[in-house]
Amino acid sequence: MKLLSPAISSLARMRLWRIEAWKKNPLNAQREVLQNLVTSAQYTEFGRKYNFSNLFNVRDFKSAVPIHDYNDLKPLIDRIMHGEQNILWNTPIYWFAKSSGTTSDKSKFIPISEESLEDGHFKASKDVLSMYYQHKPDAELLTGKGLLIGGSHNINPVNAEAQYGDLSAVLFQNSPFWAHWLRTPDLSIALMDEWETKIEKIAEATIKENVTSVSGVPTWTLVLFKRILEITGKKTIGEVWPSLELYMHGGVSFTPYKDQFQKIIGRNINYLDMYNASEGFFAAQETPGDDGMLLFTDHGIFYEFMPVQEYGKKDPHTIGLLDVEVGKNYAPVISTNGGLWRYLLGDTIQFTSLNPFRIKVSGRLKHYMNAFGEEVIVDNTDKAISIAAEKTSTVVNDYTAAPIYFSEKSNGAHEWLIEFENEPENIEQFIIELDSALQSINSDYEAKRHKSIALGLPVVHSLKRGSFENWLRKKGKLGGQHKVPRLSNERNLLEEILLLNKN
DSSP: OTTHHHHHHHHHHHTHHHHHHHHHOHHHHHHHHHHHHHHHHTTSHHHHHTTGGGOOSHHHHHHHSOOBOHHHHHHHHHHHHTTOOSSSSSSOOOEEEEEEOOSSOSEEEEEEOHHIIIIIIIHHHHHHHHHHHHHOTTOOGGGSEEEEEOSOOOOEESSSSOEEEOHHHHHHHHSOGGGGGGEESOHHHHTOOOHHHHHHHHHHHHTTSOEEEEEEOHHHHHHHHHHHHHHHOOSOHHHHOTTOOEEEEESSOSTTTHHHHHHHHOSOOEEEEEEEETTEEEEEOSSTTOSSEEEOOSSSEEEEEEEGGGTTOSSOOOBOGGGOOBTOEEEEEEEETTSOOSEEOOEEEEEEEETTEEEEEEEESSOEEOSSSOOEEHHHHHHHHHHHHHHTTOEEEEEEEEEEOOOSSOOBEEEEEEEEEEOOSOHHHHHHHHHHHHHHHOHHHHHHHGGGSSBOOOEEEEEOTTHHHHHHHHTTOOSTTOOOOSBOSSSHHHHHHHHHHHO
């Protein structure tokens, strides 16, 4: 291991000239990416339908191919999942990454090609490592092991040849052999599906390892850290792993968690924000503390950016990197080497820099809660409220919800303000029905609620009738199209309404 690690770190540094090439010439890199995508897929069913063989520039491509969301591509993805090939991409699809659902499905299944793994996820991971070594030449990251905390890693068959799991499961199963030597825990634990046992096993397996980096969603990472301190009797994670130097996070905003991490680790380490999803690895901080993440322009993904004002229009306008502006909200539209074509991600981003192109995730096109990786959207909560109201013979006039973030003493939860037309006879039963309905609708919420390890039972406040109307009146937004936002990742609005209700 000690001989292997310096060799790998040297290879990581050698990648820097390639990174500099696409970083300095991002527009050229993007043109080449699109050309390669269209050329590769020209004889697929999708490519023949949209005449890829005769598309020679970005203008032609945008004119020929409409913007899609998951529901638009779902019939084609379903056919691939039933064993058909050469539909969206020209090489076989044997893996699907399961992620949170849409308005009509509990889960999405994103096709993963060999190219999207090698030229996307793995290449981007190497580039993150290379940039870190450039920033910190004396880093000893690879003299120890990296602790990876993914989601539910259960692998399931799709057909005779293909399988699905969450993204981390797919990446684990397809990693190069040497990667298994550099990470912990081993696959027998990493691929466990039952989280209570899994956290215990990870803790037991890693406390004696020389862990130098940790990667994972903040929610589960804090759960693990707290359990490790209980087992070891140590006061800080820094005492357990003296060589820990880097935490890589993504998926949710790290801002509410940073103070907790610094306290539980007990000393200063480096933090890197990353923007990766089942659809691709899009960006990462070059160096800790950067304002924004470097956009990866040479990793099998062609980007367009839809100004948020265009969302919902019949033929929305998109722009390229040449025309983006700092501080404006855009919805990324991507075409990928996994067969997603002009695919609307659903996130909103802002550029923090144009030279180089750096971005930050600013939210979602729709109101949502994603404080713990649960990705609950308004459609989910509307349905859950309706189910709970029907089962408890009540009527809900209005509601809003926001997260209760992790604290030293308690796990997270969702806090709800609900105005009932007629309050249910048993509010506790309403809460149980609401929670159960949300779990049945949203697989990521279901995973976070498992045995309340990360996300506790919802907290519900029954407001007196007229509370939301009073708040809108106070804000000067009574009438017209104004309404109370259903969901938010911030607590400001919820606490404002609560305070008004007490007065």
